[in-house]
Every structure is written in C-alpha cells, then in structure tokens.
Amino acid sequence: MTSEAAPAAGATTPVLAVRDLKIAFAGRPVLDGLTFEVASGEVYGLLGPNGAGKTTCINITCGLLGADAGSARVAGLAPGEGARREIGVVPQEIALYRQLTCMENLLFFAGAHDVAVQRRRERAERCLEAVQLGDRADDLVATLSGGMHRRLNVAVGLVHEPLLLILDEPTVGLDLEARQLSWELIETLRRTGTTILLTTHYLEEAEALCTRIGIMAGGRLAAEGEMAELRGRIPAAELGVIHAENPGEIERRAEGLGFEYRTAGDAVTVWLPERRRLEQVAEDFAGLSVRSLSVRPVGLEQIYQEVTAVSGRLAV
Amino acid sequence: MSVVAQRILLELWHTRRSLVFWVLFPALMLLLFGLIYADGEGTGDSFDDMAPSILIGAALFFSCLSGVITVLVGERERHTLKRVLLSSLSGRDYFMGIVAAFCVIAAGQAVIVYGIAYAFGGRYHGSLLLGTVIVILSVMAYVGVGFFFGARFAKSTEEVNGPVSAIGVPLLVLGGTFFPPDMLPSYLYKATHLNPVFHMNEALREVSAMGAGWAAVADHLLFLAVFAAASLLAGTRSYQRMMAREARL
Ligand SMILES: Nc1ncnc2c1ncn2[C@@H]1O[C@H](COP(=O)(O)OP(=O)(O)OP(=O)(O)O)[C@@H](O)[C@H]1O
Numbered sequence A: 001m002t003s004e005a006a007p008a009a010g011a012t013t014p015v016l017a018v019r020d021l022k023i024a025f026a027g028r029p030v031l032d033g034l035t036f037e038v039a040s041g042e043v044y045g046l047l048g049p050n051g052a053g054k055t056t057c058i059n060i061t062c063g064l065l066g067a068d069a070g071s072a073r074v075a076g077l078a079p080g081e082g083a084r085r086e087i088g089v090v091p092q093e094i095a096l097y098r099q100l101t102c103m104e105n106l107l108f109f110a111g112a113h114d115v116a117v118q119r120r121r122e123r124a125e126r127c128l129e130a131v132q133l134g135d136r137a138d139d140l141v142a143t144l145s146g147g148m149h150r151r152l153n154v155a156v157g158l159v160h161e162p163l164l165l166i167l168d169e170p171t172v173g174l175d176l177e178a179r180q181l182s183w184e185l186i187e188t189l190r191r192t193g194t195t196i197l198l199t200t201h202y203l204e205e206a207e208a209l210c211t212r213i214g215i216m217a218g219g220r221l222a223a224e225g226e227m228a229e230l231r232g233r234i235p236a237a238e239l240g241v242i243h244a245e246n247p248g249e250i251e252r253r254a255e256g257l258g259f260e261y262r263t264a265g266d267a268v269t270v271w272l273p274e275r276r277r278l279e280q281v282a283e284d285f286a287g288l289s290v291r292s293l294s295v296r297p298v299g300l301e302q303i304y305q306e307v308t309a310v311s312g313r314l315a316v
Numbered sequence B: 001m002s003v004v005a006q007r008i009l010l011e012l013w014h015t016r017r018s019l020v021f022w023v024l025f026p027a028l029m030l031l032l033f034g035l036i037y038a039d040g041e042g043t044g045d046s047f048d049d050m051a052p053s054i055l056i057g058a059a060l061f062f063s064c065l066s067g068v069i070t071v072l073v074g075e076r077e078r079h080t081l082k083r084v085l086l087s088s089l090s091g092r093d094y095f096m097g098i099v100a101a102f103c104v105i106a107a108g109q110a111v112i113v114y115g116i117a118y119a120f121g122g123r124y125h126g127s128l129l130l131g132t133v134i135v136i137l138s139v140m141a142y143v144g145v146g147f148f149f150g151a152r153f154a155k156s157t158e159e160v161n162g163p164v165s166a167i168g169v170p171l172l173v174l175g176g177t178f179f180p181p182d183m184l185p186s187y188l189y190k191a192t193h194l195n196p197v198f199h200m201n202e203a204l205r206e207v208s209a210m211g212a213g214w215a216a217v218a219d220h221l222l223f224l225a226v227f228a229a230a231s232l233l234a235g236t237r238s239y240q241r242m243m244a245r246e247a248r249l
C-alpha cells in the first residue's frame, strides 16, 4: 500500500528520519536530541513512559509543532515541503463522521487529502478491504460496532496512500478482545508492506508487532534494536520480585545463589537464570523477612531501568 | 462541488432532523406574518413583502448561523477536526465549502418560502441573478459570524444556543425581518444601518417586492460585499487559529 516511493525519495532515503530533535516546554526539555530512522516496510515502535515525548515527536513530524532544533523528515521532506501528504495519522480517539457511511467517510478524507477525483472510489474500496469492512461500505458509521470503528479509523489514515502510517497508542484503553483485533489489523498491514510508526507503553505490544523498537528516556533514545536484542540486556528467564522487611538480607542471599538483582525501596528484583516455580523461589529465600514474593516475565520496566541506568539518565 | 460541501450536505441528508426544522420554521413564520399583514384586498401584497425578509432574515439566520456552529462543534466532539486540520484542506477551502453547502440549503429554503408566497398570491418581481447575489452574500455573512464564534468559543452546542438567541434575535427584529424598519424610532433606524441583517432584508425586499435593479440596491450590496469579504478573512484566520491551538494529537 505504501510501496511506491515518493518522487523525492531516493532508494536509500529512509521513510522517516528524525535527527537530533530538541524541544522544551517552559524551559523543561522534553526532547533532547532524539534521533532515529524508520526504513520502508518497518514497523517501528517508539516506547516510553507517560510524558516521555512520544506524541510530541509525532506532532513535530506532522508539522503541528515546531522543534527548537533538529529535523523530522518524511521521505526527505520537511513538514512544510509536503511531508504531510505522505503521512497518515490515526488518532488515538475514533475520529469519524457518525452520520456518514464508511464509504462516504473515506471519500471525504480522500478528497481532503487531494487524491484525484477518479481515484478516490478505488482507494476507498481498497482501504475498506484492507480492514475487512468491504461488506459494510454503505452502512452508517453510527451503526457499526466498536471494533469496526477502530478498523475504519485506521482505514481513513490509509486512504491517501501515505508512505508512513502513524499510530499513536493504538490500543490504549481497549479491552483484551479489541486489543487483539487491533493487533491483527496492524499485523496484516505489516505483511502488506505498510511502513508504520507506533507508540505504546506496552512491551508485549511492541514485541508482538514491531520489527524494531526505540526506548525513550530523558528526551532521547536510551536503547534501540530488535526486541531480542533489547531483552538480551537482561539475561534472565524470569524475574522474582521480593518485598522484604530487610532488603539487604535478600540481596546477600541472591548473591550467594549467584543471581543478579536490582533493589528499589523494599523490593528486590532477582534475575532468575532459568524458569523456576514459585515454591522453588520461596525455598531459595526461606527464613528471611519476606513480605511478598512473585515471579513474573521480564517486562518493559526492567528494560527501562536497565537502559536508563546504562545511559546514565533518569527516565522521565 | 467541494468535498466539504458534499460532506455537510450528506450528513444533513442522513440525519434530516435539522432539515425538517429549517423548512418548518420559515414556512410557519411566513404564513403567520403574511396573514397578519394582509388587508381587505387579499394576501398578495403582504406575501410579496414578507417572503424576502422571512427568507433572508429568519430562514437563513437559523440554518446558516446555527448550522455552521453545529458543524464546527460536531467536528470537535467527534475529533474529526484534527483530521481535517491535518489534511491538505486550506482555511479558505474549508470556509468556502461550508458557504457552498449552506447556499444549497438556502436555495431549498427559497423554493419553500416563495412556493408558499406564490400560493397566497405573492410574486418575485425582480432580477433572479440579483436576488441570487444577495442571498449568496448573506449566506457568507452568516457563515462568517457563525464560524468566528464556532471556531473560538463553542465546545458544545448548548454553549452557543443561548448567545445566538439572546443577541441574534434582537438583531433580526432590528433588521426589519418581521416588520418594515421605518416603523423604528429614528435613532434605532440609524443604528440599524450597521446591522448586516438590515441590508440583506432591504436589498432583497426592494428587488423581490418592487423589482428594483442593481443601481437601486448598490449601497446595500456594497455593505454586504464588504461584510462578506471580512467574514472570509475572519474565517480563514479562525481556521489558522484552530490549527495553531487545536491541531495536536
Ligand atoms: N503544547 C505543550 N505545551 C506544554 N507542554 C507540553 C505540550 N505538549 C506536551 N507537553 C509536555 O511534554 C511532555 C511530553 O508529552 P507527550 O505527550 O509527548 O508525552 P508522551 O510520551 O506521548 O506521553 P503519553 O504516553 O502519556 O502519551 C509532557 O510532560 C507534556 O506535559
């Protein structure tokens, strides 16, 4: 769907090139040298905690905010030079005309993006097919289910054949089933070669969908790579999280057992080199002042903590 | 036709509720005032007189002004405004699209109003082209005012209905929509020359009821043309302002 390169884009021009982006709000830096690239066909996940500056980065890319320094170019174009035409944005909210049909929504936005009149219907039909709403073309949006709204919301972002599709937190606030549906849709788009930038808080989401991930901290990328690489930074099969009266005791026991650990307040997170049953872990730390104990998979928080500790910056 | 105009008309068509009221309101007002002002000779003259001001002062006021505000509030409430602001549409495209949509509505209202007037012996006596120009300038003026308020202040429809009725309806009355403005005391008559509704009503009444030509209504036309141009300017600026303040993901 986004396979044709824009005339301005050479074979090696990345679809999105963000370079040394800086912006401060009221003297507080939010982006401070953010740099990354998204190549054609990639699904790039921009991860970061609340307030990390993910949405700010998207706003600058779309030309809705001016950066203090640096640049964000789509197919080599700055926002003022027609980059906007090459971007399809899917807002987090459902942004559709409820009293129009699916087809009418798509035709309107195709027109609003200057798609040639004779191509609009064909584009609209293709996009409806892409989100499996081909049979609902003439139904009013108001009569569709919530999941269908989500799908049409994405379709509208694709109608003008953008080179880059931007999804800002596509699944935040969705229930499990709706999230699953969104994942399937993004997965389908990835298979058809759509280049996507998506932001998310969820590690599993990034892991399931993204070909590459960048983790933001302190206004720039603290780590970047494929999920496997990032996970490799925490060589643990699972994590044992132990809250204790006396964390020092736990640390000493962990050392004795040859486990790596990280302590935050009264919680010690122990890196378990292989999968262990809860009882086994309980046995390992028996006789100490353990208040609670759980075993969980390696999550985004640990990777955050690791990469931010390594880069010497604090997560926002 | 512009995509914006098409979209607004399609949405109205699918909903139809506001269309019903935009037909019912001028129809009832014209019947009422046409019959109130009728004398022993029949209803021809009174419908001649009332049709133009009911169309331009009452029908267009409610459809265009409240219609535009509803369009803008709707865009905000449904988050489509962000998408519109992110598209290739310019402020001018958007504003003129709204004007075009409401010109179509106005044409429909004109057919209804003059249809009823015709049934009671009223006629349109002037140049059709001149009448059309007056209606288009009036639509632009109303859309301009509605756009200004909708773009700046209106977060919800309820928020707007109050000020529109409280300030708008007196302006209609002062503009001679429901009675000839020469019934006004002289200081109010002077003041109403600053009221665009007065110029719309006077221009169309002279053309429609008396068959006046371009030269006879030149002053009114000039006022309306300047007001319409200012509306377009204010409209594009309001759009840019929305772009600067509201176009954020
Ligand atoms: N226009 C603005 N004016 C002032 N501050 C802003 C503005 N836009 C964003 N900020 C601030 O910049 C920081 C980054 O916000 P941003 O929305 O980019 O974060 P985010 O990574 O998208 O977070 P979330 O995951 O919560 O969506 C926040 O502290 C926010 O308050």
Ligand SMILES: [Mg+2]
Pocket: A054, A055, A056, A168, A169
């Ligand atoms: Mg955000």
